[in-house]
Structures are given as structure tokens and as C-alpha cells.
Amino acid sequence: MDQPMSEAMYYIFLALLSPGHGYGLMQRIRELSGGRVLLGPGTLYGILTRLRKDGLIRLEALDERRKIYLLTDQGKEALQAEYERLKRMVRDGAMLEKGEDEA
Amino acid sequence: MKRCYLPQPGDHAIGETERFYTRMAEKGWLLEKRGAFLSRFRKGEPVKALYRVELAPRAGLGEETGLPEEQVALYEDCGWEYVTGRGLIHVFRAPADAPVQELYSDPAQQAETLRALRTNAWLTLLQVPLLVALYLLLTAAASDSFSAALMNFADEWRMSFVTSTGLMLFFLCFLAANLYFSIHAAVSLALLRRRLSKGLPIDRSGRGQKAHKITAGALLLLCVLSLALCLAQVGTGRTSPLPKEADGPYVLLEEAGLAGERVPVFLPDREGKIERSASLLAETYDLYQPLRTDGGAGYALFERVYALRFGSGEDIARALQGKALAGQAGGDGWSTAAVPGLDRVYLAKNGMEAVAVKGRFAASLTCIGGPPDDTTLEALLQALGQRWG
Known part of the structure; x- marks a missing residue:
């Protein structure tokens, strides 16, 4: 992935470290974000479709009408890269805390 | 239930x-x-x-x-x-x-779902222009040039307006409404996509539709009115047997000095008749007259007269030539002739057809039969000149 992930996509990646289907993912994301990130089913479905097309997730199993997805190796790499980017950003912004202490 | x-x-x-x-x-x-x-x-x-x-x-x-x-x-x-x-x-x-x-928690994601609808809207919008372009290309391929095809197209439209004003107005209103709704749909979707891409949710307030509703209502009303006009015009059509003497701005074979019996010739079982119709732009007389002369010669007259309510008969003269046999065979089959009482006469080189114009009148005549040195067509044209006064 060349572009930074959106917040929704980042949490979908995190949620898909273990297999999950649409509704389950929505609940998992809500828990992971402490109720802060609430994905609409249309938004989630659109992102899942795109990620599957890009080879970042794959179909793990079928449960009646529901499809269970999992991150691919490429997806895991993308998530790791995004995590490193976010860490760097937080580190670079650490001066803000220092500034506040000095103030 | x-x-x-x-x-x-x-x-x-x-x-x-x-x-x-x-x-x-x-x-x-x-x-x-x-x-x-x-x-x-x-x-x-x-x-x-x-x-x-x-x-x-x-x-x-x-x-x-x-x-x-x-x-x-x-x-x-x-x-x-x-x-x-x-x-x-x-x-x-x-x-x-x-x-x-x-x-959709993210409207920008929803904007992506509009793609198929937008494609449909553009395809609908382009439908009519593409069909017209295709028609022009096909007729151009069958004509000498593109400009000739355009002229034929314009002639066809002019004639259709003259003879079927109501139907053509309905067709135009329908096209205008179709075009308006197609443009409105394409523009609305473009604006919706922009709105969603900015992160704003779909507007469900129903505001800002007044101008569209007025325009759409006016167009639909025009469609209904023109359809009513079209139906009223259909009601004006009247077919009757040929009268003994002309009772309108047309001529009969007897006026060319021919005497005989009106029995089917050339076309078995086809009796003489006259169809009269009226539109907003013209009265039309369409007649067929067969005649067996006392000497045994057979004649058949096909005549179409237009009494325009506006404009000049000259406006439709070229279209009438195009509809004649000589016109369909190619554009070179005509020459002009001077006939007393008429503004202009176009004679087909096949010797059977003529288009005559005077003031607000225009007519096309096809006269088949008679001896080879027949001057029936010329006599009919002269009689027409007198009839049109």
C-alpha cells in the first residue's frame, strides 16, 4: 500500500489478524477501539471488497451467506508498515509532551 | 389487502x-x-x-x-x-x-458506489444524440455527401411537421423531457458524488427541488398537451370516394381534357379515393384517381396537395421532390419549367412526375399512362394553377 491507511482500514486490518466475518468484525473493531470507531456495514463491505481485490485479505471459509476473511501475508506486511509509520509519527510528536512539561 | x-x-x-x-x-x-x-x-x-x-x-x-x-x-x-x-x-x-x-459511516466510501448509476445516467444522456448521429451517418453513407444527408434530414423533418404537427410536437416534447431528465440525473449524481467525497452525508431534507419540480411539471404538461393535439389531428383524417368535380385545391384527370370511366387500371381493385387531413400547419389532400378513357387508354393519377397555413409552398418543394420516384432515384432527375398560373414547377426527367408551387400551395403529381406523347401532366399543372387562383 502506497498511501497511509484510513482509520477504518487500520482497524479492519487489526481485526483480521484472526479470521472474522462482516458483523463479527464490526463488533471486534468497536471493542478494539473502545467504542470510538463505529463502522457502517456499507463502509465495511466496500473496504473488504477492495482489500480482497488487492490481495491484502483472503477468503478463509464460508458460513452460510457469510464469508470469513483473514489477512494475507501481504496484508500483514502492510499492517506492520502502517504500525511502524504511526509509531514514528507518535515518536516525532513526543516533543509536544516535553513542551507541555516545560510550560 | x-x-x-x-x-x-x-x-x-x-x-x-x-x-x-x-x-x-x-x-x-x-x-x-x-x-x-x-x-x-x-x-x-x-x-x-x-x-x-x-x-x-x-x-x-x-x-x-x-x-x-x-x-x-x-x-x-x-x-x-x-x-x-x-x-x-x-x-x-x-x-x-x-x-x-x-x-455508511464514511460518505466518501459511499461515493464509490455511485459508479454504475453514473455510467447509466451518461449512457441515457448520450442515447438520443448517438442515435441521431448514427442515423445521419447511415443516411450520409447512402447519399452523395454528408451535407446532402443533412438536407434530406431537414426536409424529412419539415414535411413531418407540416403533415403531422401534433405528433412531431409530441415527439419533440418527449425528447426535450427525456433530455432534461437525463441531464438532471447526470448533474445530480455528479453533485451527490462531490458531496459524499467531501465527507457530507446524503441530503434527505427534500430542499432545493422547487426549480426542478416546476421544470419537470411544465415539460410533462407540454407532453400531455401535444399528445392531445396529436390525437385531435388523427380525428381530422377523412377518406372519401372521389367527387365528380374537385371541391378543394386539387385537380382531377377530367380537367386535363380526359373523358372516361373511373375504374381500376394498373392496380386491380384499387378504386379512386381522396384522403383529407388537417394539421396546425397545413391542410393535406392525398388522392388517387384511376381512369379508363373512352379510347381505352389507362391513366392513374397520384396527387398530394398541401395548403400551408404559414410560409410558402416553396419551403417544402425540395422535400416533395425527394419523396417522388425521381427524387429517390437520385438528385439529378429534375428540371424547372414555366407553367402559367404557377410560381414554380419542377418536372421529373422520367416525364411522369412534377412538383408545383404557388404562394402557400405546393403539390406533387404523378401521372402514369396514356400515349407516349401525352401532355396530360402539363394540362393538369395548368389546371392546378387556375385552381390555386
């Missing part, structure tokens, strides 16, 4: 559609089925419900357009009930007080 059908907002009007179904439910009419232009509602208890439209992706060749099962299952898991769908438009419902999540 009580049911009703109502016209629904267009496919492009997503916010308006959701609002329409929500308001109907508040009145106790619950959406049951969505058709091409009408929605079917079932009478029930008034309920406060949320209706949301989801768009299906464009189907591939041989595939049926619809939402994937997985998507419907996900929405149902989230509390949205699938109600009905047709083509690209699919409708979900949820009780207004239920803790359901909006389908």
Missing part, C-alpha cells in the same frame, strides 16, 4: 427516494415492491421507519444485476431488513428507534 401504486423518484435521487419511502411509512403505506417507474405500497399501521438505498454494482455480461448475498446478510445482521430491489437500486428498512448503524 389494500395496495397502491405511486410514481417514485428517479434512480439518481437517492436521498429523495429514502425520504419518499419514510414519509409513506409514516402515513401507513409500507413499501412492498419497486418497479421501473412505480412503487407498490401495502396499507398497514403508520410507522416511523428509516429507509436506505444501496446501489448494486454493474453486472458483468450474462450476470444478473443485484446485491451480493454476503452484503445483504451483513446489512441484515446489523438490523437492516431487505425490502425490495430492482436493477441497481435496493432498499433496506429499519425501525426509526432501533439502535442501527447508518450503512
Whole structure:
């Protein structure tokens, strides 16, 4: 992935470290974000479709009408890269805390 | 069970559609089925419900357009009930007080779903111009040049307007309405996409539609009025046997000095008759007269006279030539001639056809039969000149 992930996509990646289907993912994301990130089913479905097309997730199993997805190796790499980017950003912004202490 | 059908907002009007179904439910009419232009509602208890439209992706060749099962299952898991769908438009419902999540938490993601609808809107918009262009290309291929094809096209339209004003007005109103609705749909979708891409949700307030409603209403009213005019014009058509003497701005073979019996010649069982019709722009006389002379010669006269209410007969002279046999054989089959009493006469080189013009009158005559040195056509033209005064 060349572009930074959106917040929704980042949490979908995190949620898909273990297999999950649409509704389950929505609940998992809500828990992971402490109720802060609430994905609409249309938004989630659109992102899942795109990620599957890009080879970042794959179909793990079928449960009646529901499809269970999992991150691919490429997806895991993308998530790791995004995590490193976010860490760097937080580190670079650490001066803000220092500034506040000095103030 | 009580049911009703109502016209629904267009496919492009997503916010308006959701609002329409929500308001109907508040009145106790619950959406049951969505058709091409009408929605079917079932009478029930008034309920406060949320209706949301989801768009299906464009189907591939041989595939049926619809939402994937997985998507419907996900929405149902989230509390949205699938109600009905047709083509690209699919409708979900949820009780207004239920803790359901909006389908799209990110409007920009929803903007992506408009793609198939936008393609449809552009295809509809381009339909008419493409058909006209195709028609012109095909006629140009059959004509000497593109300009000749354009002239033929203009002539055809002019003649159609003269003879079938009501029908042509209806056709034009229908085209104008079609074009307006297509442009409105394409522009609305472009604006909706921009709105969603900016992160703003769909507008379901129903505001800002006044100008569109007035324009659409006016166009539909024009369509209805022109259709009424068209039907009224159909009622003016009258076919009758040929009178003994001309009772209108046309001539009969007897006026060319021929005497005989009006019995079928050349075309068995085809009796003489005259058809009269009137449009807003002209009165038309279309007659066929067979004649067996006392000497045994057979004649057949095909005559079409236009008494225009506006403009000059010269305006349709070229179109009349184009409709004649000589005109269909090629553009070089005509020469002009001077006939007393007429402004202009075009004679076909086949010797059988003529187009005559005087003031607001124009006529095409085809006279078949008689001896080879026959001057019947010329005599008919002179009689026509006198008739038109």
C-alpha cells in the first residue's frame, strides 16, 4: 500500500489478524477501539471488497451467506508498515509532551 | 389487502427516494415492491421507519444485476431488513428507534458506489444524440455527401411537421423531457458524488427541488398537451370516394381534357379515393384517381396537395421532390419549367412526375399512362394553377 491507511482500514486490518466475518468484525473493531470507531456495514463491505481485490485479505471459509476473511501475508506486511509509520509519527510528536512539561 | 401504486423518484435521487419511502411509512403505506417507474405500497399501521438505498454494482455480461448475498446478510445482521430491489437500486428498512448503524459511516466510501448509476445516467444522456448521429451517418453513407444527408434530414423533418404537427410536437416534447431528465440525473449524481467525497452525508431534507419540480411539471404538461393535439389531428383524417368535380385545391384527370370511366387500371381493385387531413400547419389532400378513357387508354393519377397555413409552398418543394420516384432515384432527375398560373414547377426527367408551387400551395403529381406523347401532366399543372387562383 502506497498511501497511509484510513482509520477504518487500520482497524479492519487489526481485526483480521484472526479470521472474522462482516458483523463479527464490526463488533471486534468497536471493542478494539473502545467504542470510538463505529463502522457502517456499507463502509465495511466496500473496504473488504477492495482489500480482497488487492490481495491484502483472503477468503478463509464460508458460513452460510457469510464469508470469513483473514489477512494475507501481504496484508500483514502492510499492517506492520502502517504500525511502524504511526509509531514514528507518535515518536516525532513526543516533543509536544516535553513542551507541555516545560510550560 | 389494500395496495397502491405511486410514481417514485428517479434512480439518481437517492436521498429523495429514502425520504419518499419514510414519509409513506409514516402515513401507513409500507413499501412492498419497486418497479421501473412505480412503487407498490401495502396499507398497514403508520410507522416511523428509516429507509436506505444501496446501489448494486454493474453486472458483468450474462450476470444478473443485484446485491451480493454476503452484503445483504451483513446489512441484515446489523438490523437492516431487505425490502425490495430492482436493477441497481435496493432498499433496506429499519425501525426509526432501533439502535442501527447508518450503512455508511464514511460518505466518501459511499461515493464509490455511485459508479454504475453514473455510467447509466451518461449512457441515457448520450442515447438520443448517438442515435441521431448514427442515423445521419447511415443516411450520409447512402447519399452523395454528408451535407446532402443533412438536407434530406431537414426536409424529412419539415414535411413531418407540416403533415403531422401534433405528433412531431409530441415527439419533440418527449425528447426535450427525456433530455432534461437525463441531464438532471447526470448533474445530480455528479453533485451527490462531490458531496459524499467531501465527507457530507446524503441530503434527505427534500430542499432545493422547487426549480426542478416546476421544470419537470411544465415539460410533462407540454407532453400531455401535444399528445392531445396529436390525437385531435388523427380525428381530422377523412377518406372519401372521389367527387365528380374537385371541391378543394386539387385537380382531377377530367380537367386535363380526359373523358372516361373511373375504374381500376394498373392496380386491380384499387378504386379512386381522396384522403383529407388537417394539421396546425397545413391542410393535406392525398388522392388517387384511376381512369379508363373512352379510347381505352389507362391513366392513374397520384396527387398530394398541401395548403400551408404559414410560409410558402416553396419551403417544402425540395422535400416533395425527394419523396417522388425521381427524387429517390437520385438528385439529378429534375428540371424547372414555366407553367402559367404557377410560381414554380419542377418536372421529373422520367416525364411522369412534377412538383408545383404557388404562394402557400405546393403539390406533387404523378401521372402514369396514356400515349407516349401525352401532355396530360402539363394540362393538369395548368389546371392546378387556375385552381390555386
